[in-house]
Amino acid sequence: MAADDSMDDDVFEDVDSLRVSGQKSTPSPTGYRDYKPPAEVLKLCQTDVLEDCEQIVHKTILLGDSGVGKTSLLVKFDTGRFQSGNFSATVGIGFTVSGRKMARFSKTIAADKWGDKAPANYRRVVRVKSTKKLAENERRNSQGGPGPLLEYSFFSRRESLKSDETYELFAKVMLLGDSGVGKTCILMQFRDGLFLSGNYISTVGIDFRNKVVTVDQTKVKLQIWDTAGQERFRSVTHAYYRDAHALLLLYDVTNKTSFDNIRAWLSEIREYAQDDVVIMLLGNKADCGGDRAVRREDGERLAREYNVAFMETSAKSGQNVELAFLAVARELKYRQSGNRADRNTFSVQDYVKEQTQRPPCPPCTT
Numbered sequence: 001m002a003a004d005d006s007m008d009d010d011v012f013e014d015v016d017s018l019r020v021s022g023q024k025s026t027p028s029p030t031g032y033r034d035y036k037p038p039a040e041v042l043k044l045c046q047t048d049v050l051e052d053c054e055q056i057v058h059k060t061i062l063l064g065d066s067g068v069g070k071t072s073l074l075v076k077f078d079t080g081r082f083q084s085g086n087f088s089a090t091v092g093i094g095f096t097v098s099g100r101k102m103a104r105f106s107k108t109i110a111a112d113k114w115g116d117k118a119p120a121n122y123r124r125v126v127r128v129k130s131t132k133k134l135a136e137n138e139r140r141n142s143q144g145g146p147g148p149l150l151e152y153s154f155f156s157r158r159e160s161l162k163s164d165e166t167y168e169l170f171a172k173v174m175l176l177g178d179s180g181v182g183k184t185c186i187l188m189q190f191r192d193g194l195f196l197s198g199n200y201i202s203t204v205g206i207d208f209r210n211k212v213v214t215v216d217q218t219k220v221k222l223q224i225w226d227t228a229g230q231e232r233f234r235s236v237t238h239a240y241y242r243d244a245h246a247l248l249l250l251y252d253v254t255n256k257t258s259f260d261n262i263r264a265w266l267s268e269i270r271e272y273a274q275d276d277v278v279i280m281l282l283g284n285k286a287d288c289g290g291d292r293a294v295r296r297e298d299g300e301r302l303a304r305e306y307n308v309a310f311m312e313t314s315a316k317s318g319q320n321v322e323l324a325f326l327a328v329a330r331e332l333k334y335r336q337s338g339n340r341a342d343r344n345t346f347s348v349q350d351y352v353k354e355q356t357q358r359p360p361c362p363p364c365t366t
Ligand SMILES: Nc1nc2c(ncn2[C@@H]2O[C@H](COP(=O)(O)OP(=O)(O)OP(=O)(O)O)[C@@H](O)[C@H]2O)c(=O)[nH]1
Pocket: 177, 178, 179, 180, 181, 182, 183, 184, 185, 186, 196, 197, 198, 199, 200, 201, 202, 203, 204, 227, 228, 229, 230, 284, 285, 286, 287, 288, 313, 314, 315, 316, 317, 364
């Protein structure tokens, strides 16, 4: 499915009538067994809109409460089949690639991350809204079962493959750190130059974005994985550590606990990541000078203790965001260099220190 300018955003506004038509019944953990995605939604999924777009990737995120039918839509689109009966909740995130169309779908069980304000290069294609009361929704969710549908949105991202086509080096970079430290925002700032403020919704599972950067005439493709900081998703994210080339480990300078947890994160990294993985410690939200709970010197000291590079960043102002990723790309480039002199002389710690010797940015006002 892709953005289609003629498509009506609110074509599936009245979800209650779909439910009344016998598709959905008991709102218990297994009560969605008989749920079939509405015919209109299935029809939309079969729309062959990508036919003439071989050079375009459309990333569509399926969002909505557990049990509303996201997996069914995905399977239907991918295989043309509807799997009835066996509802099992998705853990983490998955995507499917339809080679001919070069469409990639990813799925999350999280609620709508952007609300009505999707970033400029994203477009809400379809939205279904429940008229049920929010309180009722929360009550059911708190009992552990899937609540009624609150919001069901399809976002589509248009991205030219051209910039990703040529590169000499590839690096997998992961963003790690406690929930709420700003991992998704750092990625969005780096990738799209956007800051997502306001309604914060935690990442569920894991997702990635690509960006090609140039380091001394070498094109390095960074595949950046945004992980969920919440404890309950750790088993999902551990599986991705092993083949990561670099890890950006974030804490929030206004949240002391997130800083205190860095040692635990480093132990986890030691356990699951490769021994030679590049690690960079980032003290994020550096724009919030007034609310600061962790001094820059404390971050520097901890980084020295573990022999990792360090800088403070702000996803809001953009401070050092590009530098963090570029420094990692540079380190990986020099490591893989055939020139032994280059390999031995470059130090990411020294490089970062040198690049960050600039006056700090002013405190934030919000
Ligand atoms: N002032 C300020 N706020 C930020 C910054 N980075 C993130 N935030 C805010 O912090 C909140 C959490 O940001 P996210 O990027 O979603 O956090 P996360 O680390 O991805 O969280 P999980 O997905 O739960 O692991 C959001 O409300 C952001 O707007 C920053 O640099 N400065």
